[in-house]
Every structure is written in structure tokens, then in C-alpha cells.
Amino acid sequence: MSYIRYKNNKLFIENVSVNQLASKLKTPFYLYSEGNIVENYNSFSNSFKKSKPLVCFSVKANSNIQILKILKKLGSGADVVSGGELLKAIKSGIKPNKIVFSGVGKTEEEIRLAIRKNILLINVESENEALLINKISGQLKKKTAIGIRLNPDINAPTHKKISTGKAEDKFGLSKTNLISFCLNISKLKNLKLNAISVHIGSQILSENPFKKTLKVLEEIMIKTKMHFKFVDLGGGFGIAYKKNDRKINLKNYSSLVEKFRKKYNCNIIFEPGRAILGNTAVLVTKIQYLKKGSNKTFAILNAGMNDFMRTALYDAVHNIIPVIKNSKKNKGPLEFVGPICETTCKFIKYNKYQKLRESDYVAIADVGAYGASLSSNYNTKPLIAEVIINKTKARIIRKKQDIKSLLIQ
């Protein structure tokens, strides 16, 4: 079922007309479909249901506590990368024994917090981090469960700024270093090496790099002869932002995962972010001005790169769709841009687009993952509101930030 669709040329999120909502609330705002989040979560976990994985939603993709609460109710755990995300996950009700903590630069304070909370795994990214966790665990008289993150040196076809699994990337340990780490782990008395983890990048649309990663993991299992209670296969599953983007086929990969799980008698963890939230939201924004350029029209929106960064940061393609469709045509090409004083504060250009007027609403599509969580106060703009729809009901899950909070220092 499509939760974001047109009815009589009007854009609806579930059973709520976006135009009606936009006339009531101040634009811009993020607008989510709860039904869509639930469907994505269930469909992801169903794809791997034979392996009964623990799905740890990657909180960096969307860290709104109300959204985390929805996922928690569905059984989700959390993948966090900071003390702040860890506290948010716990506040949303996710039990510490379903939380994994990754990241190359965990501070002492964050490590202490994670140890005290008894989370499922701290996924260690370097030998020296393991030494520090061992030391702090000793001080706290605890034995801490860790995973060790592999850098499998696999080139996953995706944007170069979101690839994490090549040797030149800062993440994880190389195969050789990881094997020697495993063979010496008994020296670190306050650690339990419970897992091996891996995450090769984000927005990956082919199953092949994931399959190759499983092969590298097999090699390590064979060489170390170790039993890992958990194998954390990370996230990275891409979604179709563009019409012709290929859809990732998880069927075949999931049977390989199941074979692997049986052979090595381990529990599987996944850390999806984008696949659960990506297509569940739009950013509703108003056309502030129309301006004639020398060879195109600029539609200047009241949302900018501070509200939604992906285009400026990764040249990501996000369609912008009208809130009310019409059959008239704009004369010549049209480019949607934002108000921020940077040339990269622009979204997308169309050669053909319908006729628009100032004050019309439009919606930036597929912004549920790495949208609100990446937004900032650049140009001293307050963070915008987040609203979620459940059938006919709209609920504000983050109020627009009060400008006063930006005027303190």
C-alpha cells in the first residue's frame, strides 16, 4: 500500500490532505506516515524472518523519540553512535540489551555510560579503544560485552561520501589486524568478545557487496576458529530515490545469511536506518518567491539546506512534488532552491514542471532518513517542526524550535 499518494490531484499522507494541514500549520515541516514506518519495519524483518535477527534501527537516520517509540513497539532495538543517541534510545523505552554502540571516536564518558547501562554490545573500532574499554570496565568492576568491527575492504557501489568498508576508510579493523586482535583477546580480562560486526556503506542498491562481505566473515571464522554469539551485519540497504533506481533484492541474500547463521550457530543483528524511514516522509514547504532567471525560473522555497542537507552534501536526488496537481505548464525549466546564502542551497531542476504560483505548497520526497537528523541552525534558522500522520490524525512530534533559544549566545 502506498501511504503517500494523490487523491483527485491532491497529495495525501494516509487520510490527511497535505494542503489542508499546510494551511493550518506553519511551513516548512517534516511530515511522516506512521503506517509506512510500520510497514517498512515489518517488511524488512520479514525478509530475514528465518534467521530471526535482532533489528537495531540506526538512530542516526532519525532520532525523534516518538519515532523511536513506534519502532520499539514493533520490537526494534537501536544502533547508536553517541551518548546522546544512547540516552534517546533508552528514553524511548528500548531496552539496553537491544542496543549496540558503534563509532570510531567514542569518548571515555560515552564508554562509561554504555558500560553502566549494560548495553548488548559496544562495537569496537580500534585496538586502543578496546584497551580503554577494558580499563574503564576494570574500574567499574564489570565484564563488558564487545563486538569487533571488520573493515572488509569491499567497494560497495554508492556515493563516495557514504562508503565505509574500504581499506582507506576510517572504520573498523583490517582482516589481518582483526584476526590478531581476536587471537589476543584473552589478555583483556574485563572484556567478552561476543560479536563481530561490519557495515560497508549506505544507500547500496546491489546485493553483491553484502554477499562478498559474508565471504570475508567466513574466512575470519575459519582462521580464528572462534565462536561469536552475535554477527552484526550492519545496515546500508538502499531505497529507490529515482524512478529508475534498482530495488535491492533481499531474498537471495537472506538465504545466504540463514545458511551462515546455521553453520556458525550465531545470532544475527541488522542495523538498517534508511530502509525503515527513508520513504516515509515529505518535507512540506511553501514557494516564497518565483523569480525569472536568464534561462530558467527559480522557485525559492521557505525550506533550505539547513532543514534538509542531503542534496547539498551528497548531490542526492530528491523529487519535489506539487501538493495540488494541475495540468498547466511552467514556461521553460524550473529550479527549486532554498533561502540559505550558499550556492549549494538548491534542490532539483526540472525541464518541465506544472505551473506554480507564489504561496503554493510543494513537498520534498523521501526525506524520512537523514532529513531532520542532519538539519542544523545554519544562518540562525530554528529547527522546523516534525508531524506524523496515523490514518486521519496528525500529531506534532517535534515543535518548531523557539527562536529565543538561538539568541542566548
Ligand code: LLP
Ligand atoms: N550501522 C552503521 C555502523 C552505520 O554507520 C550506518 C550509517 C548504519 C548502520 C545505517 O545505514 P543505513 O541503513 O541507513 O544505510 N547521511 C548519509 C548516510 C550516512 C550513513 C552513515 N552510517 C545520507 O544521508 O545518505
